[in-house]
Amino acid sequence: MTPTDAANPARRLTARVTGEVQAVGFRYRTLQQAxxxxxxxxxxxxxxxxxxxxxxxxxxxxxxxxxxLNSPTAPGTVDAVQDSWSDATGKYGSFSTE
Structure with missing residues (x-):
C-alpha cells in the first residue's frame, strides 16, 4: 500500500474514542486490527x-x-467515536501504540 496506488489511494482517519476505553486492552486490540x-x-x-x-x-x-471501533467487539465500552478524514501524509512506517 502506497499513497500513489490509484485503485486505493491512501487516506488518513483520525478517531477520538470516548467511554470506558482505557485499561481494557483497547489500544492493543486496535493495534491488532490495524x-x-x-x-x-x-x-x-x-x-x-x-x-x-x-x-x-x-x-x-x-x-x-x-x-x-464502533462495534460491540471493541474492548471496554465505547460511548462515541468522533472521526475525521484527510489525505494521508505517509508519516508512519507501521502501526504502533503510545
Whole structure:
C-alpha cells in the first residue's frame, strides 16, 4: 500500500474514542486490527480518558477499522467515536501504540 496506488489511494482517519476505553486492552486490540488491515499509524491514551487513533491506508480498510471501533467487539465500552478524514501524509512506517 502506497499513497500513489490509484485503485486505493491512501487516506488518513483520525478517531477520538470516548467511554470506558482505557485499561481494557483497547489500544492493543486496535493495534491488532490495524495490522490485520495493513494500516499504519498510532493509537494513544489521552489524559481525559479518551483514546486517539490515527490510521493511514486504503479507505476501505480504514472504514473497516472505523466500523470495528464502533462495534460491540471493541474492548471496554465505547460511548462515541468522533472521526475525521484527510489525505494521508505517509508519516508512519507501521502501526504502533503510545
Amino acid at each position: 495490522n490485520r488491515l495493513g494500516l499504519t499509524g498510532v493509537v494513544s491514551n489521552h489524559s481525559d480518558g479518551s483514546v486517539l487513533v490515527v490510521a493511514e491506508g486504503p479507505e476501505p480498510a480504514l472504514e473497516e477499522l472505523l466500523h470495528w
